[in-house]
Amino acid sequence: MTNLPKMSSPVTHEGHWSVRLAPAGVVLACAAAQCFGQGTLTVNFDTGYGVPPPGYRVPTAAYSESGVGFWNPYGLENLVLAGAGVTGCPDNGTAYLAVSQHARLAFRFTSMAPFDLLSFDVAQYYVSVPGPGTLHLVGYTTPDLFGAVTMDLAVGTLPQFQTFTFDSQWRHLYRVDILNDHFSLDNVVLGVPEPSGSTLLAMGSLSGLGYGWYRRKRLGWR
Helix, strand or coil: CCCCCCCCCHHHHHHHHHHHHHHHHHHHHHHHHHHHCCEEEEECCCCCCCCCCCCCEEEECEEEECCEEEECCCCCCCEEEECCCCCCCCCCCCCEEEECCCCCEEEEECCCCCEEEEEEEEEECECCECCCEEEEEEEECCCCCCCEEEEEEEEECCCCCEEEECCHHHCCECEEEECCCCEEEEEEEEEECCCCHHHHHHHHHHHHHHHHHHHHHHCCCC
């Protein structure tokens, strides 16, 4: 009797594919976690365009760093970027942003992504001139800026920078306005919401399906 050559079973290939499927999904899910799970972001006004060298202050209509934009939406008055060591001004050893007389300040992600306001550092505009005493904050909770939370933050007299933290009321915001002038701001810490575990699992499953389709096409399966 003539022995017929053995043919590879599709089940064997299917098993071979399934073994590779899971690791591919896990790798891409982990990559997604690395990409999106940033946790917190600190804007310290040290790395954006136009930051002056130590000892100098420069007016600016707007400032952007790490995808977060700062500007005055209520008038034509400029903001001020200040380097470290300016005589008569607050000094924490690094650059910072100052809100000049009659100006106001707003900030948000330029992509309009939501964020949490965790903390920031505040000081007076000049060391010898008292600041506003109370900062009036508005946090917009919807992209259309209709929903909002508000706060009157008592900062008192601050010739040098002091850190203020915010509770869970200041989560998932789309923009924050500070309706005061003559103050200085530094080290704005924002929380970036991380994707849920179910989102990462779904991304891993989809990546696995895509890999499976590629394998089946490569092996000529229908």
